[in-house]
Amino acid sequence: MSENKSKPLRDRIAKAIKGESTPGVDPEIVRELAKLLEETGLSEIEIERGGVRVRVARGAVTPAAAPAWSPLAPNPSPQQPQPQPAATEPEVVRPKGTVVTSPMVGTVYLSSQPGAPPFVKIGDSVTDGTLCIIEAMKTMNPVPSPVAGRVAEIYVHDSQPVEFGEPLMLIE
Numbered sequence: 265m266s267e268n269k270s271k272p273l274r275d276r277i278a279k280a281i282k283g284e285s286t287p288g289v290d291p292e293i294v295r296e297l298a299k300l301l302e303e304t305g306l307s308e309i310e311i312e313r314g315g316v317r318v319r320v321a322r323g324a325v326t327p328a329a330a331p332a333w334s335p336l337a338p339n340p341s342p343q344q345p346q347p348q349p350a351a352t353e354p355e356v357v358r359p360k361g362t363v364v365t366s367p368m369v370g371t372v373y374l375s376s377q378p379g380a381p382p383f384v385k386i387g388d389s390v391t392d393g394t395l396c397i398i399e400a401m402k403t404m405n406p407v408p409s410p411v412a413g414r415v416a417e418i419y420v421h422d423s424q425p426v427e428f429g430e431p432l433m434l435i436e
Contacts, residue, residue, distance in 0.1 A: 372399035
């Protein structure tokens with residue numbers, strides 16, 4: 265057995281990482297790197313020195329997108345009809361009106377305090393009053409109606425966290 269093979273694999277890997285030797289594509293080093301993956305819980309490990317790169321990854325790798333043509337697949341003939349893409353989802357018909365969105369991240373409240381009647385209900389006419397309140401950083405921020413109209417839909421529940429730009433209500 266050669267002197268190089270008698271050294272522990274970890275020492276050889278350490279030397280390869282430091283650039284003291286070139287590991288080549290040694291199956292023993294690949295096995296040792298795989299063992300390190302299991303011990304550390306990593307999903308992949310890679311070493312590169314002197315233009316030689318060894319990378320070991322675990323888990324199934326799925327391609328982001330399959331190519332439309334593969335050199336292994338037969339070349340499509342222009343006379344054969346190509347399959348048509350499946351029909352997309354039906355177009356969603358949205359009611360006409362103005363969607364009131366959240367001006368900030370916070371918690372939405374539909375009434376001034378727990379147990380109080382809500383500021384607005386579906387079917388209420390609004391002109392320029394408060395539709396709801398958004399609490400952000402212990403500050404209560406009223407959300408006024410941007411247009412006059414009728415409340416057609418309310419998309420949120422009381423005490424629900426909301427994101428910036430999230431739809432709150434629809435005013436027709």
